[in-house]
Amino acid sequence: MSTLDRRQFLKVSLSGSAFALTAQLLPGRALMAADHEGGLSPSLFVNIDSDGTVSITCHRSEMGQHVRTSIVQVVADELEANFDDVQVIQAPGDPAYGDQNTDGSRSIRRNLTRLRQAGATARQMLRQAAAERWGVDIRECDAVQNVVTHTPSGRSLGYGELAAAAGRLPVPEADSVELKSRDQWRYIGKAIKHVDLDAVTSGQAVFGFDVKMENLHIAVIARPPVLFGTVKSLDDSAARAIPGVINVVQLPALQPPAVFNALGGVAVIATSTWAAMRGRDALKIEWDHGDNASYNSPEYMQSLLETARQPAEVVRQRGDAPGVIASAAHKVSAEYTAPHLSQAPMEPPAATARVSDGKAEIWACTQTPQSTRATVAGALGLEPEAVTVNVTLLGGAFGRKSKPDFSVEAALLSREQGAPVKVLWTREDDIRNGYYHSVSAQRIEAALDDEGNTTAWHHRTVFPTIFSTFNPAAMSPGALEMGLGFVDNPFVVPNMQLERGQAKGHVRIGWLRSVANVYHAFATQSFAHELAVAAKADPKDYLLKLIGPPRHIDLAAEGAEYPNYDDPLEAYPIDTGRLANVVRRVAEQADWSGKRAQGRALGIAAHRSFLTYVATIVEVSVDTDGRWKVDDVFVSIDAGTIVNPDDVRAQCEGGSIYGLSCAIGQITATNGVVDQGNFNDYKVATMPQSPHQVHVDIVESDAPPAGVGEPPTPPFAPALVNALYEATGTRIRDLPVPPIIATS
């Protein structure tokens, strides 16, 4: 979002809080006031009832990062509302809230200031209302924990008693609203427990799968096993004979580009989940698999590797890396591959739709209510305003639920059936018909001088791009993906050349927690360790040497396009000092140089993503059979200003374990059909495989807030393979890491 957008936004949000303050008391006047302020918007972040109830709206999706807690912390702090009494309202999809797409680790980094302003504005209006009531100067009126007090006289009024009067006041200009100083923060920066803990531990929390309503029909869908496949013939007689099956509906075949549209196939609509599942099992469908039936993972990986061995398009250049390497006495080269992955959120996709009278209402575990609204409207031929999208809790998401295809399915089926329909995805549906993390191959060559310094780095990355999901002709990764841990290579090596190759997509390529950072960090940080080995240096010291002196990297000067996660470089430079700092801190935390027991070893990796700096040390043990285990994990994170340290810790714990899953899982295809289907063949980390503890060290900082949900994931896999190398002498360059490693 540009600065201009942000300013407009703030205006909308401020008039919104004025409206909200009065909404239930004086709607007519509130509308006038809002109009007068130049923007008419629905109530946004703050609502205060005359009985004193304070409600705060969370406009981002809750998927385990505890955003419903952190947003309330921020607003309640500046509002001086008592946190424990605040009611949290989950916002529907509406552009009035600004961006609601809960991905890119930006809920806090993009909202901290504007949400503070929303809370502070409401607080100032409450103080103003009290001052006018008492005929005193606002500067003598203090608002603390739901009460405004006139300090000289000791008179006081509750927020509820002031809400109506406050709502009649003009909304103060943003620059006249004073924000608290950091030392006045009551909730921001504190480890506050999650607002949904009671609901979750008692089984009352409502996820997308749990939506209930009168006359609700359940649908499961037999989707084409190969992307863009079509139904050649269908015999649904056995399915229709199953008690409880109401209807069998053939969905329109999907034409490229896939975008967020429904995949097509055959839906079974029933009175219960069990009947729908049995009905689907009874369908006899012959498929025409189409062109993507040519997709076979082993051959495809071979073709990616061949591309990675050929010169490709240069995206960043400093000096003459190929020339230096060609004439170097010491060369190191390596190739790294990583398979497709599935986000596999614990709750598979699920959406309920009720379409009638030219209107649609959706209830879904969506990361993106606004694009759900737009896509559903498009599919039904309605205006977006005719579509309401309600956001349930999300049972995990990791990028999968920022694609609204499942809501589109529910909407199409509800319209067809004339009844509310809930579409449920089984685990097999989720694993076989996903938006996959991209498969990749990379080649890196480097030159070392006689002292073991790296003098040249030449790196090529090849993978089918996310953009192929939106434009089937797209063969080259975009600046977005190049900016995820590739062109932003932080190493001080004097000669550097980075290139991207071309690849064709055969499945829907999507984004998964930290996206291309996963494989780019894997290759870059593994290779850094290989260079340390070649230079006979300590891997942590060598990593620090590669990172070099503290500086801000100017990528534009080296021809690289770099979106910097859509935030300005002035506020969020690529700061190698901060990267080196987390490396040093994690090494100290893990007692890097200390002795380890026989069979145990440490591996280190560090990576900047989503504007946050993370260094990870993984401690492994390997038994005499080569069976390995992660014993301990140490993380140091610098995410700038943070709102809730316990949530940052939790994301470092969970993000590391998600990184472990990324290192052991794989999705492959045979003749275009995904080979895996459930947790028996799509491996994810379990409790016995996971570290007993993830030790988290948070750098205290007043730098602008940066991302937290994704950055802990990328450094995990390289730290793991580096540790395994130290323990066994075997280098894993091709993911997944096998359960047993040959010791050399």
Add this chain to the structure above:
Amino acid sequence: MKVTINGAEREFSGDQSMPILWFLRDELQMTGTKFGCGKALCGACTVHLDGQPTRACVTPMAAANGRSITTIEGLDGSVGEALKGAWKALNVPQCGYCQSGQLMQAASLLNDNPSPEDADIDQAMAGNICRCGTYPRIRAAIKMAAEGKS
């Protein structure tokens, strides 16, 4: 057939091959028990059948005839309360979706073994997947609940 759910007797006259999960979720509207895999591979649907941890997604109603089921909605008693208390004290859940199953599985563990070692916890909890990666906190919360009890 009759089945007791969280202490209340219920009638069931439908398809005996239907997994208990859908009786709970679709017919009784008790959605605390979750679907994660449908194949006894993730533990999200764990309930107690006559006190034993059971995957509701693969256990047919026929197996519940005349027996007693406890779900997350009915998890109480000293073990249940100690676990829920520890879960909250350590802020265990992230998204929360797996946690009904984790709590039910952990309750079985503590019922059988009031002071489990790490290896016992690994063994008991190995089949309960958490994609958010709350395993370290689950482990710590089980120990905290066990200590609070003993």
